Amino acid sequence: MQSAIANGVGMAADAYLLAGSGSLVVALVELASELYGSKDMCLELIKSVAAVEPRLKELVACNAIEVKTALEQYHKLLVDIRGFLERHVSCNFMSRAASHWKMKRHVQSFYAQLDAVKTLVALDDMAENANRHTLVISTLQRNRHLNEQTNQAIAASVNALQSVVTAMPGELAARLKTEGVALVDIMELKKELKTNEAAYSSQDHQALLDLLNRVSKALHVQVPHVAGWYLSRSDICFDDSNPFAVNNLLELYHGTIYSGAKVTVKAVKASSDDTKTLDMFNNEVKMWFELRNPHILPLYGANNVGYPLLFVSGRAELGNFRDYLSTRRHRVWELFLDAARGVAYLHKHKRVHGNLKCSNLLVTAQGVGVVSDFAFAFVRQSSLSVRPLAPAYHWKAPECFDMYSNPKPRFESDVYALGMCLYEALTGAAPYSEVDEQTAIRLITSGELPPRPADSSVSDEAWELISNMCDRQFSRRIRLSEAISVLEVLVTREKIHSQCLRCVCEAPTCVHCARLVNAMG
Template sequence: MDTLGAVAEVALPGLGGALVAVLKSIRELCGRMSELQGICRKLEQRLSAILKVLCEMAQEKTLPPDAPLQQFQALTDECRIFFQAHAQEKWLKRVVSSHKTLEQIEEFHERIDRLMEQLSLSALQGTMDWRKDWRNDIAKYTNQVSAIVAQLDHMGENLDDIRAKLDVLALIRYDVDKLGTQLLEGQSKMLRQLYWVILQSVEPNNKSLARVPTWYIPERDVQINATPFAEGSFATVHMGTVDLGTSVVVKRFKLLTQVPAEVVIENFFRECDIWYRLNHLHILRMYYGCPYSSQPFIVAEHAPNKDLSAYVRTHPDATWRLLWQAALGLHYLHSKRIVHGDLKCNNILVGADGNAKIADFGFSFERAQSSARMSKKEQTEACRWKAPECLSGKNPRFQSDVFSLGMCIVEAVTGQVPWGSGADSVIELALVRGELPPQVAELTPAVRCLVTEMCALDPTKRLPLADAVKRLEKLAKQATQQASLPCAQCWSLPAIQGSKFCAECEDQNTERIEALIQRVENHGIVDDEHLDEVSTALEAAAASSLGMKSEHLKLVSTVVKTLDPNGMAIEAP
């Protein structure tokens, strides 16, 4: 290899030396995997043979200018990364996943074949015959491992703890049950044999945890971005892919060492079983979970449009629709006897379809750990959405979620966190007194009334969630209608739906005409203070009536009839 290195650097400047270093690394990694060394070495030998011929062609100036050298380098890099990850696993874990390893090695061989065809490397025709020994090599490997397993009565004693044992057991069950006849000859028998050997080392009271639920997925089958895009006291959140490239979000939990693994796994099972069965448009979908990893994780639907508070900053017209949808999702959770317990706008996500999705609910084991991990600052900041009865550490109730939803309304509508930057001790004292955030004063009377009823100090006197859903639905429908209202001065429609600013006359008076028309419809009167303003708007409307929409004409007609019952109303065409 050293001789090849010197030649490669000269023949392929800037590339040859790097390729030699990668191949040397692959060779060393193969030596660390005793059970697969022979199979892995054959792959490395093929790569080395190709590099040698490429160097010879370069020296003889017969190397085609379009030779796929970058493809060859990418392939060698992929092989090194793959073997490096595999070599770091313990022997037992490598054996259990050997069918996946062999599948990947076979794919590498096939890619080498295609490269050789592109390069027309007839001199290496012998290296194309790897398939003739492939099945024999696999059979030899399987027999070797089976013989080792048969001689070991307590294979599980080589695993660190109950989590590691259950991880291997689940992996075996998953592969045998899912792949079945797809496993290579002898592998299924070997894996079953290995399963029962390891199961013997599991304490009888923990054997019930050795199961594979419908939602289970091995960690090896999820491609997780190493860098989290969000991190809290008890979890990190990563982008990832599953099932041939589907984008997902992966939430990895940080575990407290003093909490027994058996307790965490049992709770994880119970709560994932609940979440996986939930099926609602406004609940974030759970796809998979893995309770046995050193960091248990959940694979969930990716909601690319951020959370509700961030989304409504650029889509204000969607505010009430999303709040209504969040209430529908919460109502569904309650119908399944699930308390969210941590509802706030950043736990209401907006999916690719533009719909609200409630997330981060129900994990009591997560909340139990978070209280131990969270800093004082993090714990007190949460009080801005918490119901008063939860401030003393009591478990949240259904009515507590109603209170938190009320705070979400305040946050989404005002664009400010409830209570703002107020001192936490002052906020907690105000909450137990039944006071509401100062931002509530900025709300319209109808919304202020809704929030006040949802956030009553006495949980039993809070507005029932079903009633809150109905009132939010009404507000959402009103917002949709008002988004189409014209300017009060020039009667042109806003350029942006929901905008209060008129791009035509550069006035910000759409909000006034909304309020005036609402007052007329509700009470049948226009006070003297606004009479001139309404009249001006009506004159502008009449002047441009041919271009007005019928629903606008209907609203104008309502005002005209009120101002002058005997006058001629503007009729819709």
């Protein structure tokens, strides 16, 4: 009886979701009808999406087991298309002129989502008898058709914009003011023409360049330089009402970029109107963007026009070392080897991190350790961890407190801080957390290490490595390359040991543990 009731409730919920999807399709048609050059492309997409509904209704009617996932993905696709169209129709003419190929990429990705839904409801198998060759050919034809539609949309847009290019100065200024055209729109168009130059006909490309120069002159601004790391705001998708961490300078968000990659968006509470701040921001982005290493959190790009300024970095979905290792002690050496290699990469490129702590050592979705938050003024203000941050003195090397010499961090200072990170990960507490700041600094500068726990949480080999990395005299500290060699030995020993003992990890999502348990049966 209860099972029948549950099935009835499930069918009712599915039917309700499907009914809501119908109203969404109507809304999409209305939004697409407001478009100009891209109207046909979007209406064709909506028509293709709506064609799946009859099959979904069949599955709901027979309470098929696969319908729930298919319905959820179908509904999400409609919501994604609606959000995209709403953003696009609200753009001014300059922004639309810069977005034709971007529109095509989005439509292409929506078709890919639709294909995934059709696979779930076996629509392709029914129509094509699982003919993969036919499916591949139809996808190629669809992409060629999208390219043709995009070129037609660009031609129509260029033709419509001729009135803007030839308008009298007063008339043009009035239109720019009415539509809210600003420097960011000029940046977007210049970025588009630079990125997709080969995709435009020479005539269309020149026409859009003329528009760019005409509008720049009307706004009394120079056509700005567009850096290779520049990301359009329209390429960055995040909910600005839902930060996962906040401080007085930054707000951090989970988001995605145009490629679909999951990212962390750092919104800096500063404006591009502040020249000094903007210069510092640009320099830091340039330094971070150039770093390419599997153990460095990547910077995908940034936006330096308007407010707020945006860093867009990779997302380390498994959190920071301290939290992650609290239930995965068997991975301590492996992750610290990753971190040491990341710091060594920075040192190879003549860069000191200067702010190492476990909250700045992160774990990606693949279980790889990465270094984040380098010694840059903006980035240093925050961490990807939502845990309130302890003052930085806990991890500082003694020489960083010497006001009579150069107190700036050295390469050896990073070695010291990494040793303190190891202490933090093994004990679950920041170094010197049991004393006040003044006492902690006195202990640090005198070379006295934080107390070794009485339990077995810090082994002899771990304590020896911490001691060698955290010698009071930076000249006597173990070199980072030597620390990496020690960690490599410990990782090998750890893996040999794990083959003899069943993993007792408390975290069921640990991929490493799952593999080990499966291998042992």
